[in-house]
Amino acid sequence: MKTFKIGGVHPNDSKISKDCAIEDFPVLERAYLSMAQHLGAPAEPIVQKGDKVKVGQLIAKPSGFVSANIHSSVSGTVAAVEPYADLAGNPVMHVIIDVEGDEWEESIDRTPDVVREIKLSKEEIIKKIQECGIVGLGGASFPTHIKLTPPPGKVAEYLLINGAECEPFLTSDYRLMLEQPEQVLIGAKIMMKALDVTKCRFGVEENKPEAIAKLKTFAAQYPEIEIVPLKKKYPQGGEKQLIEALTGRRVPSMGLPIDAGAVVQNCGTALAVYEAVQKNKPLFEGIVTVTGNCSEQQRNFRLRAGTPIINLLDAIGRIPADAAKIISGGPMMGKAVSNLLAATVKSSSAILMLTEEETKRKPESNCIRCGKCIDACPMGLEPYLLVRYARANMFDELETEKIYDCIECGCCLFSCPAYIPLLDHIRAAKAEVMKIMRSRPKK
Amino acid sequence: MGTIIIPTVVSLSVLGLVLAIVLYLVAQKFKVEEDPRIDDVEAVMPGANCGGCGFAGCRAFAENCVKAGSLDGFFCPVGGNAVMQKVADTLGLQVEEKEPMVAVVRCHGTCDNRETTNIYDGCTSCKVKANLYSGDTGCKYGCLGCGDCVQACKFGAISMNPKTGLPEVDENKCTACGACVKACPKGVIELRNKGKKSMRVFVKCINKDKGAVARKACKVACIGCGKCKTVCPFDAITVENNVAYIDFTKCRLCRKCAEACPTKAIWDVNFPVRVPKAEPKPAAAPAPAAAPAPAPEVKPVETPKNE
Numbered sequence: 001m002k003t004f005k006i007g008g009v010h011p012n013d014s015k016i017s018k019d020c021a022i023e024d025f026p027v028l029e030r031a032y033l034s035m036a037q038h039l040g041a042p043a044e045p046i047v048q049k050g051d052k053v054k055v056g057q058l059i060a061k062p063s064g065f066v067s068a069n070i071h072s073s074v075s076g077t078v079a080a081v082e083p084y085a086d087l088a089g090n091p092v093m094h095v096i097i098d099v100e101g102d103e104w105e106e107s108i109d110r111t112p113d114v115v116r117e118i119k120l121s122k123e124e125i126i127k128k129i130q131e132c133g134i135v136g137l138g139g140a141s142f143p144t145h146i147k148l149t150p151p152p153g154k155v156a157e158y159l160l161i162n163g164a165e166c167e168p169f170l171t172s173d174y175r176l177m178l179e180q181p182e183q184v185l186i187g188a189k190i191m192m193k194a195l196d197v198t199k200c201r202f203g204v205e206e207n208k209p210e211a212i213a214k215l216k217t218f219a220a221q222y223p224e225i226e227i228v229p230l231k232k233k234y235p236q237g238g239e240k241q242l243i244e245a246l247t248g249r250r251v252p253s254m255g256l257p258i259d260a261g262a263v264v265q266n267c268g269t270a271l272a273v274y275e276a277v278q279k280n281k282p283l284f285e286g287i288v289t290v291t292g293n294c295s296e297q298q299r300n301f302r303l304r305a306g307t308p309i310i311n312l313l314d315a316i317g318r319i320p321a322d323a324a325k326i327i328s329g330g331p332m333m334g335k336a337v338s339n340l341l342a343a344t345v346k347s348s349s350a351i352l353m354l355t356e357e358e359t360k361r362k363p364e365s366n367c368i369r370c371g372k373c374i375d376a377c378p379m380g381l382e383p384y385l386l387v388r389y390a391r392a393n394m395f396d397e398l399e400t401e402k403i404y405d406c407i408e409c410g411c412c413l414f415s416c417p418a419y420i421p422l423l424d425h426i427r428a429a430k431a432e433v434m435k436i437m438r439s440r441p442k443k
Numbered sequence: 444m445g446t447i448i449i450p451t452v453v454s455l456s457v458l459g460l461v462l463a464i465v466l467y468l469v470a471q472k473f474k475v476e477e478d479p480r481i482d483d484v485e486a487v488m489p490g491a492n493c494g495g496c497g498f499a500g501c502r503a504f505a506e507n508c509v510k511a512g513s514l515d516g517f518f519c520p521v522g523g524n525a526v527m528q529k530v531a532d533t534l535g536l537q538v539e540e541k542e543p544m545v546a547v548v549r550c551h552g553t554c555d556n557r558e559t560t561n562i563y564d565g566c567t568s569c570k571v572k573a574n575l576y577s578g579d580t581g582c583k584y585g586c587l588g589c590g591d592c593v594q595a596c597k598f599g600a601i602s603m604n605p606k607t608g609l610p611e612v613d614e615n616k617c618t619a620c621g622a623c624v625k626a627c628p629k630g631v632i633e634l635r636n637k638g639k640k641s642m643r644v645f646v647k648c649i650n651k652d653k654g655a656v657a658r659k660a661c662k663v664a665c666i667g668c669g670k671c672k673t674v675c676p677f678d679a680i681t682v683e684n685n686v687a688y689i690d691f692t693k694c695r696l697c698r699k700c701a702e703a704c705p706t707k708a709i710w711d712v713n714f715p716v717r718v719p720k721a722e723p724k725p726a727a728a729p730a731p732a733a734a735p736a737p738a739p740e741v742k743p744v745e746t747p748k749n750e
Contacts, residue, residue, distance in 0.1 A: 089578065338576050338579070361564060
């Protein structure tokens with residue numbers, strides 16, 4: 001079975017919510033739509049206080065090259081356009097909407113019929129994706145239309161669909177592949193047309209046999225799409241790891257996937273692309289797993305962007321008393337939520353509750369040079385060395401040691417027997433080094 | 444016995460002599476000409492190698508001084524004016540006297556003043572914490588309390604006060620090298636002039652939020668009301684981004700601003716206790732609970748005003 005070659009760890013997959021079917025989460029009284037729901041420059045609001053908006057209406061325009069449209073996820077009146085604290089407590093511009101009813105834009109096709117025929121041309125597809133504000137739903141929220149437009153001189157050979165979902169606890173992609181497999185495959189077909197590629201590989205980890213079986217039955221109609229079961233190993237869903245697992249190629253340091261002739265898209269993104277191109281539906285909702293060992297209920301919701309996390313947790317019953325940490329995303333790469341009033345975004349994938357026992361860090365001791373972090377690092381870095389340099393602010397050495405290649409997967413931290421907060425230090429130093437590198441004049 | 448010892452001693456002595464001559468000749472051949480003044484300058488330096496002057500160490504500072512041929516822009520914060528005068532004498536140059544500086548912590552968000560909104564359980568490093576999120580209190584500008592400045596200080600001048608959770612600067616040990624200023628990711632610490640008899644007036648807050656937001660997060664936040672600016676007779680105060688800043692080059696220590704400040708965010712330290720005049724002081728807001736006892740005389744540690 002295929003997988004990437006170097007590094008990786010095997011955390012317990014804890015997919016306790018895998019049998020919960022996707023439910024529609026009710027629309028709440030107020031929606032808080034962040035203007036920074038994607039990687040890159042925040043979008044600029046084009047609505048004002050008092051404006052009436054419908055579900056799917058464009059409310060913000062991109063303010064730079066790497067940026068994306070934002071659409072309203074509810075219908076109602078704009079109550080305010082003001083800074084509101086995000087997950088980390090930092091103020092970000094939000095459009096706050098008082099919900100009135102649930103009136104959708106007429107152009108959106110809300111029927112459940114599967115539209116198989118791809119009518120639009122290559123350029124039209126990319127334009128449509130851009131208009132609908134599709135961003136990568138695998139975690140980084142990179143605007144999809146940019147990914148589907150390879151830079152001049154570079155040619156894509158493969159489209160790779162990421163159904164690995166290697167993060168423990170997360171089941172949103174799994175439910176999607178199980179419940180809407182054909183739509184996902186059509187989404188992949190659309191992107192193949194946009195990229196002009198003939199080969200598509202769809203990687204799914206072996207711990208999801210039902211999804212693999214289901215996708216394989218539907219893939220019979222789409223012979224160009226190959227469903228590839230992958231060995232269960234974290235971080236299989238990392239872009240560079242997935243390329244290695246599915247094509248055997250390695251993305252060069254500092255390079256983009258396109259340098260290895262591949263474009264990687266998440267299976268959630270494939271569904272969003274299908275809905276945008278075939279159903280004219282912009283991206284304003286997504287599947288969010290609400291889970292945790294301490295939680296009585298585990299659910300998979302189809303959730304509109306802009307729902308405050310506290311309301312989401314209230315809706316499934318009270319927050320468990322022993323929940324000590326709430327994480328947006330998975331336990332490996334997710335971010336701890338310091339502000340429960342913060343709202344979800346269109347690319348939110350999970351809200352995870354952990355108990356103090358699960359989340360508490362053990363006291364740090366000295367590095368014993370065992371090299372476990374080096375074995376675990378999927379990028380072939382030397383985490384212990386990076387941390388030594390980071391603690392001494394030796395940025396030149398950090399650059400020589402390619403700290404910028406770090407994908408912040410947390411394998412080093414997971415494997416360290418001395419409980420050294422390796423990733424914390426590396427992440428902080430990486431930000432510093434990237435800043436220095438960006439400040440240099442371009443050649 | 445003698446047949447062993449004598450040849451050994453002789454052969455080793457000859458070997459030593461030959462090698463000494465070789466070493467001498469090589470040393471002469473590859474001799475590096477160095478300005479002897481560099482050694483002289485280094486000799487008068489404090490030898491702390493802290494890097495506060497902007498060079499890699501005392502030796503590098505000395506080399507650059509000698510190379511530059513003028514002392515403009517050179518200053519050893521550890522040795523201060525005394526050392527700079529010695530350096531100037533050694534090199535036969537002129538040096539301008541500089542006012543002594545001291546590191547000032549511009550945050551008084553103690554555990555009592557600033558409510559904790561979440562618990563941080565990551566690693567104890569301000570740099571890491573600042574990179575992760577806005578902090579464990581409502582104020583995203585203030586001190587994070589992980590002690591990066593304490594780690595950075597090579598003179599043991601900064602210590603964490605466990606009661607307040609804030610760093611405190613020992614003025615007698617602080618050399619104003621600026622290492623803590625660089626280490627603080629939030630820019631809380633500033634180098635300010637030490638002032639006459641160590642008396643200083645400064646705004647102990649850098650919260651740029653609007654008044655109501657700042658005040659909600661911290662009881663002693665600067666709310667940017669501008670009252671201090673209005674009362675200042677020397678035009679030393681600017682209010683920008685909802686926070687006041689006192690230009691220490693203009694401040695004449697009249698302390699009117701400290702009296703006017705409604706949140707007591709402006710501190711005057713090391714002032715002698717005022718003899719009550721005919722006009723009594725306006726009723727002060729409740730003083731911070733964790734603050735030390737009143738300051739009866741000039742004290743080296745910063746003490747809050749009017750208690």
